[in-house]
Amino acid sequence: MPSTPPSVTPPVTPPAPWQDTPPVSARVIDAITRIGTVMRAGVWQAAAAEHLPPAQADILDLLAARPEGVRLSWLAEQLSVSAASASDSVSSLVGKGLVVKVKAPDDGRAVALRLTPAGRKVHRKLSQALSFGEDAVARLPAADQAALFEHLLGLIRHLQHTEHFPTLRSCTSCQHFRPGKGNKPHRCQLVDAPLPTAWIRLDCPEHLGTEVTPP
Ligand code: SF4
Numbered sequence: 544m545p546s547t548p549p550s551v552t553p554p555v556t557p558p559a560p561w562q563d564t565p566p567v568s569a570r571v572i573d574a575i576t577r578i579g580t581v582m583r584a585g586v587w588q589a590a591a592a593e594h595l596p597p598a599q600a601d602i603l604d605l606l607a608a609r610p611e612g613v614r615l616s617w618l619a620e621q622l623s624v625s626a627a628s629a630s631d632s633v634s635s636l637v638g639k640g641l642v643v644k645v646k647a648p649d650d651g652r653a654v655a656l657r658l659t660p661a662g663r664k665v666h667r668k669l670s671q672a673l674s675f676g677e678d679a680v681a682r683l684p685a686a687d688q689a690a691l692f693e694h695l696l697g698l699i700r701h702l703q704h705t706e707h708f709p710t711l712r713s714c715t716s717c718q719h720f721r722p723g724k725g726n727k728p729h730r731c732q733l734v735d736a737p738l739p740t741a742w743i744r745l746d747c748p749e750h751l752g753t754e755v756t757p758p
Pocket residue numbers: 712713714715717718719720721730731732733734744747748749750751
């Protein structure tokens with residue numbers, strides 16, 4: 544009678560420590576969120592030193608790039624808050640002498656909001672609080688900076704299609720923008736000149752709005 548071979552217990556493979564790693568897409572968002580949190584904490588710290596709550600610091604930042612003035616409704620949209628909430632923050636900034644209400648240049652009956660010279664000074668101080676982030680990016684090779692910027696623009700474009708991102712005055716949503724093909728660079732038709740990726744603007748005063756190009 545043939546002998547029965549001894550039973551062999553299959554080896555147990557321990558789970559790889561990276562088995563539960565979230566997908567790259569989730570980790571990209573995690574990385575962006577962490578960077579955003581650190582940057583915002585830096586600004587908020589500087590804002591607190593100026594006795595400004597975060598929302599008011601954000602308003603100064605939005606107004607700084609728009610010397611022509613903006614409407615309250617636009618501010619509320621950019622901050623993703625209600626008009627009433629934006630109005631409270633603006634009233635406080637007006638009371639502190641950092642923002643002024645003027646007649647809108649395109650409609651004498653409407654009100655536009657602008658920074659006062661004091662508001663501009665405070666905004667400069669808050670901007671300096673972000674310089675450590677800019678310095679870190681500047682240490683990356685120039686090609687990596689350009690590639691990173693291009694990928695972030697692409698991500699913003701996708702987010703705009705989900706309506707989870709406020710309108711930006713960026714080249715990719717501008718009627719003057721002509722996307723490049725192959726070796727041909729993008730162009731800005733307004734100045735009729737090439738627009739390398741590294742020069743694409745995120746907040747251009749000459750931006751001419753249009754529908755976002757489908758990704
Ligand atoms: S006008 Fe400004 S936003 Fe429009 S394509 Fe030219 S640089 Fe970009």
